[in-house]
Amino acid sequence: MNEDQDIRTLLADSARRVFADHCSQEAVEAAKKSGWSSALWQVLERTQLTLVSIPEPLGGAGGTVADFAAVLRIAGRYSAPVPLAETGLLAGWLLAASGQAVPAGPLSAAPAQPAEALTLSRSAGAWRLAGTARRVPWARVATRLVALARYQATDWVVSVDPRRCVITPGSNLAWEPRDEVRFDAIALGDDEVVPAGAGVDLDRLYLRGALARAIAMAGALDRALELALTHAKTRVQFGRAIAKFQAVQQELARFAGEVAAAAAAALSAAGAVERGEGEFAVACAKVRAGEAASTGAAIAHQIHAAIGVTEEFALHHSTLRLQAWRAEYGSETYWGERLGEQVLAAGAERLWPRLTE
Amino acid sequence: MLFGDVDFSALILPDSAQALRAEVRAFLAGELASARIMPHLGHAQFDREFSRRIGSRGWIGMTWPKRYGGRERSYLERFVVTEEMLAVSAPCAAHWFGDRQCGPSLLRYGSEAQKARFLPAIARGESPFALGMSEPNSGSDLASVRTRADKVEGGWRVSGQKVWTSWAHVAEHFFCLCRTCADAGDRHLGLSQLIVDLRAPGVTIRPIRFMSGAHHFNEVFLDNVFVPDDMVLGEIGAGWRQVTSELALERSGPERFMTTFPLFVELVRRLGASTERRARQAIGQLSARMYALRRMSLAIAFEFSRALSDSAMRDLGTEASLVKDLGTFFERDITEAARLLVDVEPCPDAGDTFERYLAECIYTTPVGTIRGGTTQVLRTIIARKLTGAAAA
Numbered sequence: 001m002n003e004d005q006d007i008r009t010l011l012a013d014s015a016r017r018v019f020a021d022h023c024s025q026e027a028v029e030a031a032k033k034s035g036w037s038s039a040l041w042q043v044l045e046r047t048q049l050t051l052v053s054i055p056e057p058l059g060g061a062g063g064t065v066a067d068f069a070a071v072l073r074i075a076g077r078y079s080a081p082v083p084l085a086e087t088g089l090l091a092g093w094l095l096a097a098s099g100q101a102v103p104a105g106p107l108s109a110a111p112a113q114p115a116e117a118l119t120l121s122r123s124a125g126a127w128r129l130a131g132t133a134r135r136v137p138w139a140r141v142a143t144r145l146v147a148l149a150r151y152q153a154t155d156w157v158v159s160v161d162p163r164r165c166v167i168t169p170g171s172n173l174a175w176e177p178r179d180e181v182r183f184d185a186i187a188l189g190d191d192e193v194v195p196a197g198a199g200v201d202l203d204r205l206y207l208r209g210a211l212a213r214a215i216a217m218a219g220a221l222d223r224a225l226e227l228a229l230t231h232a233k234t235r236v237q238f239g240r241a242i243a244k245f246q247a248v249q250q251e252l253a254r255f256a257g258e259v260a261a262a263a264a265a266a267l268s269a270a271g272a273v274e275r276g277e278g279e280f281a282v283a284c285a286k287v288r289a290g291e292a293a294s295t296g297a298a299i300a301h302q303i304h305a306a307i308g309v310t311e312e313f314a315l316h317h318s319t320l321r322l323q324a325w326r327a328e329y330g331s332e333t334y335w336g337e338r339l340g341e342q343v344l345a346a347g348a349e350r351l352w353p354r355l356t357e
Numbered sequence: 358m359l360f361g362d363v364d365f366s367a368l369i370l371p372d373s374a375q376a377l378r379a380e381v382r383a384f385l386a387g388e389l390a391s392a393r394i395m396p397h398l399g400h401a402q403f404d405r406e407f408s409r410r411i412g413s414r415g416w417i418g419m420t421w422p423k424r425y426g427g428r429e430r431s432y433l434e435r436f437v438v439t440e441e442m443l444a445v446s447a448p449c450a451a452h453w454f455g456d457r458q459c460g461p462s463l464l465r466y467g468s469e470a471q472k473a474r475f476l477p478a479i480a481r482g483e484s485p486f487a488l489g490m491s492e493p494n495s496g497s498d499l500a501s502v503r504t505r506a507d508k509v510e511g512g513w514r515v516s517g518q519k520v521w522t523s524w525a526h527v528a529e530h531f532f533c534l535c536r537t538c539a540d541a542g543d544r545h546l547g548l549s550q551l552i553v554d555l556r557a558p559g560v561t562i563r564p565i566r567f568m569s570g571a572h573h574f575n576e577v578f579l580d581n582v583f584v585p586d587d588m589v590l591g592e593i594g595a596g597w598r599q600v601t602s603e604l605a606l607e608r609s610g611p612e613r614f615m616t617t618f619p620l621f622v623e624l625v626r627r628l629g630a631s632t633e634r635r636a637r638q639a640i641g642q643l644s645a646r647m648y649a650l651r652r653m654s655l656a657i658a659f660e661f662s663r664a665l666s667d668s669a670m671r672d673l674g675t676e677a678s679l680v681k682d683l684g685t686f687f688e689r690d691i692t693e694a695a696r697l698l699v700d701v702e703p704c705p706d707a708g709d710t711f712e713r714y715l716a717e718c719i720y721t722t723p724v725g726t727i728r729g730g731t732t733q734v735l736r737t738i739i740a741r742k743l744t745g746a747a748a749a
């Protein structure tokens with residue numbers, strides 16, 4: 001055990017307690033209507049779990065991306081209805097990496113789609129932000145929206161009060177808020193606009209979004225497998241627990257392989273992002289976690305049979321998130337194609353060196 | 358949960374291992390450029406001269422103590438050498454079993470005389486070993502072996518039949534799992550491991566030709582073969598424990614997902630900078646699967662590497678089974694992707710490397726999910742661990 005692992009263990013223990021206390025079936029169910037759980041958010045802030053990987057001088061806990069990944073995996077496992085990754089890994093990062101302190105409260109980041117751009121302009125000494133960002137996670141509950149916008153061919157980081165935007169509510173498959181946000185030439189003060197820091201651009205924002213979803217999928221897969229195992233051991237048919245049937249065992253084993261592969265890829269990618277070499281690893285992680293989500297969700301439902309597809313049973317919180325998160329910040333198709341393009345462009349002789357760097 | 362507390366984000370190979378990688382890669386590039394080796398996919402080829410060259414560089418038995426011919430290097434460095442060899446399908450069969458299984462078993466269970474005799478020779482690449490495990494009626498169910506050894510003055514008399522023994526016709530010794538006690542009650546208790554000289558009187562080796570026509574498998578008949586007492590490995594009756602303790606090492610290595618890797622490389626070459634979406638997606642998907650598998654295999658290698666120093670090793674046997682299960686399907690995925698993306702008729706004697714590799718992979722792909730534990734047996738082991746049921 002070294003010091004880093006000790007910190008990681010403490011963080012994970014603390015996160016597990018908080019999420020277990022606040023993510024009951026009722027709480028997650030209620031969040032479908034209210035959009036989120038403010039009670040959970042208060043506790044997360046109090047226990048300093050929201051800005052784990054933000055430097056201390058800028059309001060965070062000074063940990064690594066891998067530390068935060070451990071917390072995000074647990075959040076994914078409990079279907080935590082809060083913008084945790086959006087606050088600590090996306091919006092918080094945009095601000096901190098551009099030298100800005102990160103405010104308290106739930107945050108979200110825009111754009112959340114690859115080909116979107118927001119425009120910043122300046123006239124008569126005032127900044128204005130224009131454009132539309134689609135499917136912004138939790139925009140309606142955020143206290144600040146942090147956007148990346150273009151001005152004179154460079155990137156700028158903008159912090160906006162969401163009450164000044166036109167927000168049209170939308171949701172993903174699991175009823176998590178994914179809202180459309182229109183910025184109608186919103187006037188901004190000088191303290192709300194800064195040049196993007198080194199290494200802050202749209203592609204890296206999207207990459208971090210993909211990392212966040214891959215890690216969350218690893219967590220949701222943990223949970224779905226746990227539920228499937230519990231069910232298989234307790235559900236009795238033909239006079240014995242269904243886990244005794246080899247056909248069921250084979251599927252459980254296949255499921256476990258997918259869960260492990262997703263976690264291996266996603267957590268490895270977190271380390272790679274921390275070291276500033278994340279592009280290949282994150283692309284691999286999002287593709288692999290997406291594949292695991294597809295296979296894992298299907299097996300989880302098959303093992304549960306009819307009870308698994310009901311609203312009263314918790315499984316769907318995990319499997320619907322898996323299906324939603326597969327598509328967010330780039331599907332397997334998007335990242336697979338992008339990854340394949342890079343591998344092919346680099347050529348045969350670069351494939352093995354790239355995998356072993 | 359499997360791999361539950363493994364910190365994948367921190368698995369970074371030390372600089373020493375990456376430096377060694379560069380050395381091995383340069384050496385292999387030279388071997389290929391000068392046509393001293395000619396890669397074939399599927400079954401590692403047997404090439405005594407190549408194994409000697411590898412041995413003289415210190416890349417066999419490299420984690421073993423120096424007094425037994427080892428180099429006392431880390432397990433991670435060994436991992437790097439192994440994966441570099443696999444990346445070009447180097448002909449490692451003449452030292453493979455000695456390096457991976459027999460050597461470590463000798464170190465752990467062997468007598469001082471056995472260690473002194475065999476380990477330095479294995480490390481020099483001059484003592485090819487084979488493994489005598491499977492029998493005609495004992496494939497996945499290894500504990501059912503029937504080859505028996507009867508106690509005689511000064512040793513044992515062994516009779517029976519081993520099958521699927523790779524390279525027995527060119528190896529010098531094999532580790533023979535046999536029954537030394539017919540009525541031990543528990544069938545796992547009556548087993549022992551003997552080191553058998555494959556040229557001893559009473560040993561007959563016959564080829565079992567692979568469906569491609571290649572000869573690497575054999576059946577080995579043992580007719581009253583005398584094995585002296587000093588060639589018993591470890592304890593009489595402890596054979597099952599000794600054999601299974603090495604299984605994790607055997608099941609999680611990169612050889613479980615890299616046998617078709619050179620085809621992947623040739624596929625990338627053949628596709629060039631293809632702009633076809635389907636091609637890009639398939640290559641991206643294979644890259645992602647490979648990345649995840651390698652990270653899982655590396656996690657187990659890190660665990661072995663820690664175990665060498667503090668001996669408090671977590672039991673990652675189930676995780677190793679899982680890597681093999683996923684890995685062998687990945688090998689199959691590469692072959693299938695190559696077929697679907699490049700429309701050629703596979704041809705075993707093609708001059709073109711891609712086409713030849715494709716044919717060789719089609720021949721050997723069914724073997725991956727069989728050797729070293731079939732998919733079905735592995736999944737049963739995994740499921741038992743997951744559901745907390747007792748092992749068979």
